Amino acid sequence: MKDILRLMVSLGLVCAIGCAALVFVNERTKAPREAVEQAVLNDNLKLAVPAGLDCEFDAARRLDYDKVTFHRAYRDGRLVALVAQTRGHGFGGRIYSLVGLDPASGAITRVLVTGHAETPGLGTQATDRKEQKSLWKASELQPGEVPPNAFLDRFTGKSGEASYVLGKPEPDKPGIIEGVSGATYSSKGVLQGVNRACKVFREHRAELLN
Amino acid sequence: MKSYLKEFVKGLWQENPVLVLMLGMCPTLAVSSSAKNALGMGLATTAVLAGSNVVISLIRKLIPGKVRIPCYIVVIAVFVTIVQLLMAAYAPELNRTLGIFIPLIVVNCIVLGRAEAFASKHGPVLSLLDGIGMGLGFTVALMALGGVREFLSGGTLFEYVVVPGWPSFMLFKFPAGAFIVLAFFLAAMNYRKMRQALREGRIYEPPELDCSRCHICSHDDDEHHK
Numbered sequence: 291m292k293d294i295l296r297l298m299v300s301l302g303l304v305c306a307i308g309c310a311a312l313v314f315v316n317e318r319t320k321a322p323r324e325a326v327e328q329a330v331l332n333d334n335l336k337l338a339v340p341a342g343l344d345c346e347f348d349a350a351r352r353l354d355y356d357k358v359t360f361h362r363a364y365r366d367g368r369l370v371a372l373v374a375q376t377r378g379h380g381f382g383g384r385i386y387s388l389v390g391l392d393p394a395s396g397a398i399t400r401v402l403v404t405g406h407a408e409t410p411g412l413g414t415q416a417t418d419r420k421e422q423k424s425l426w427k428a429s430e431l432q433p434g435e436v437p438p439n440a441f442l443d444r445f446t447g448k449s450g451e452a453s454y455v456l457g458k459p460e461p462d463k464p465g466i467i468e469g470v471s472g473a474t475y476s477s478k479g480v481l482q483g484v485n486r487a488c489k490v491f492r493e494h495r496a497e498l499l500n
Numbered sequence: 501m502k503s504y505l506k507e508f509v510k511g512l513w514q515e516n517p518v519l520v521l522m523l524g525m526c527p528t529l530a531v532s533s534s535a536k537n538a539l540g541m542g543l544a545t546t547a548v549l550a551g552s553n554v555v556i557s558l559i560r561k562l563i564p565g566k567v568r569i570p571c572y573i574v575v576i577a578v579f580v581t582i583v584q585l586l587m588a589a590y591a592p593e594l595n596r597t598l599g600i601f602i603p604l605i606v607v608n609c610i611v612l613g614r615a616e617a618f619a620s621k622h623g624p625v626l627s628l629l630d631g632i633g634m635g636l637g638f639t640v641a642l643m644a645l646g647g648v649r650e651f652l653s654g655g656t657l658f659e660y661v662v663v664p665g666w667p668s669f670m671l672f673k674f675p676a677g678a679f680i681v682l683a684f685f686l687a688a689m690n691y692r693k694m695r696q697a698l699r700e701g702r703i704y705e706p707p708e709l710d711c712s713r714c715h716i717c718s719h720d721d722d723e724h725h726k
Contacts, residue, residue, distance in 0.1 A: 308578040
């Protein structure tokens with residue numbers, strides 16, 4: 291009996307001290323972590339709009355819907371950029387993405403995956419925009435541009451109000467997007483996020499373009 | 501002084517956790533698809549290993565033998581979470597590329613293995629050196645494996661093109677490729693040992709990989725605390 295008590299107390303103490311240490315570190319790193327998150331979101335929002343469009347996103351004019359948040363940028367009282375922050379389910383959990391929409395035409399300007407837990411080398415083929423670096427050639431990327439991703443770039447120029455499915459592309463069916471072989475679940479996760487953003491845009495177009 | 505150096509160096513080659521002790525195969529096979537991932541995972545593991553080894557060595561006489569393993573796991577998990585939080589706050593770039601690998605360290609059996617086999621029997625300074633040495637040995641083995649796999653699969657190293665026009669060879673990106681490359685590494689290690697034995701006039705006998713060779717759980721709890 292006494293022995294069991296000793297075991298309980300010692301294991302309990304180790305857990306309590308461990309918890310206290312985690313609480314301390316969590317509190318101390320909370321502010322810097324949130325600042326980092328906000329800065330990263332701001333940088334990413336600017337990458338989702340066409341290159342060269344200089345704009346500041348207004349946090350006060352954000353619109354929240356079910357699973358989708360729309361960020362809007364104004365210049366002289368006129369809406370110049372619209373970006374949907376959305377998510378879908380991939381192979382390793384949620385895939386967070388940004389879908390840039392052109393306020394004038396309603397077309398998708400760029401899809402950018404901002405957070406995921408997909409398998410490196412496989413699922414990341416459908417999510418990551420990575421420039422191929424070379425020992426023999428300098429980077430040719432301009433500021434504001436993002437490296438290409440064959441899958442994500444298939445959405446560019448498509449309607450922001452349609453609903454998309456994975457499949458073999460046909461010329462007369464713009465709603466079919468070709469996925470990445472070896473990364474089917476990741477492709478589906480990205481597609482689900484885009485579809486959610488498109489659905490909200492379809493249903494709340496007037497309010498969003500206000 | 502000599503023994504300190506010995507504890508540090510042994511993890512690098514003589515008792516390399518991956519190539520000799522055959523510990524931590526799961527992260528080894530999973531994360532060695534590129535040299536960069538391997539380097540990050542190795543360094544994060546080294547940090548956790550050094551920290552947990554020191555703390556476990558400090559509390560080794562206070563915790564009863566019967567609950568020592570749960571206590572070690574709690575200590576290791578705390579360290580992994582702290583590393584994760586610190587990385588998210590102060591090294592966001594690193595966190596973005598390595599974020600998903602960090603929680604994997606909790607289940608890395610090298611960390612628990614060194615806690616039980618070394619830190620629970622030695623002082624904090626020796627345990628620290630053992631942790632750093634083992635961590636660096638893990639990093640080096642992982643990077644060698646990752647470098648070979650990354651190069652064979654795409655002709656790149658640390659994501660830089662080394663040989664332009666190298667055909668994409670996906671096999672080495674997949675887990676099957678990890679097994680194949682690891683097998684060649686282990687075969688090379690064995691070949692070296694066989695030649696060495698031959699030179700010394702012995703006959704090389706491969707180590708038996710059963711419980712008789714490992715002393716991690718052979719001692720009972722009372723003996724553990726003498």
